[in-house]
Amino acid sequence: MNCDACGEAAAGPLATVTTDAAGGVRHRTVCQGCATGAAARARQPVRMCVRCERITSAPVLVAEVHQGTGPGFNVYACPGCAPGLPELPDALDLLG
Template sequence: MSVQVCARCQTTTRQPVVVAIEHSASAGAGTAYACPDCAPTFPRQRDPFDASLLAHHRPAERGR
């Protein structure tokens, strides 16, 4: 069983909820946890692998 510190109230919890995954090119990723009471107060993170959220871009027009 994992014990984590809540990112909002700073208390320890044995029921951590992942509320954010931080990505960094130089330092790797970090995970933010919350207790079950604070977890609903965090904004929902978008799924970077959700194909419906991918932007459809037209190829850039080149100057003539």
């Protein structure tokens, strides 16, 4: 059995990875090394910066907004903007 990701014959047990791609859910049988890498990538958070509105793969949580009417949400900024952002009360103004 070869790994679907790297094509190498796996030394250990193969893992099945489910990816939720744009084209639909896909199952791949991959070696442990690739499975770990895929899981790490899937876990990697990607958020939009509240200030510059760019997508960052290293978001910094700058505020947790709690709404009285429903579930709250988190506000993220990119590492470049985060230090200059105000604390929570002003984050609500930022979101306008």
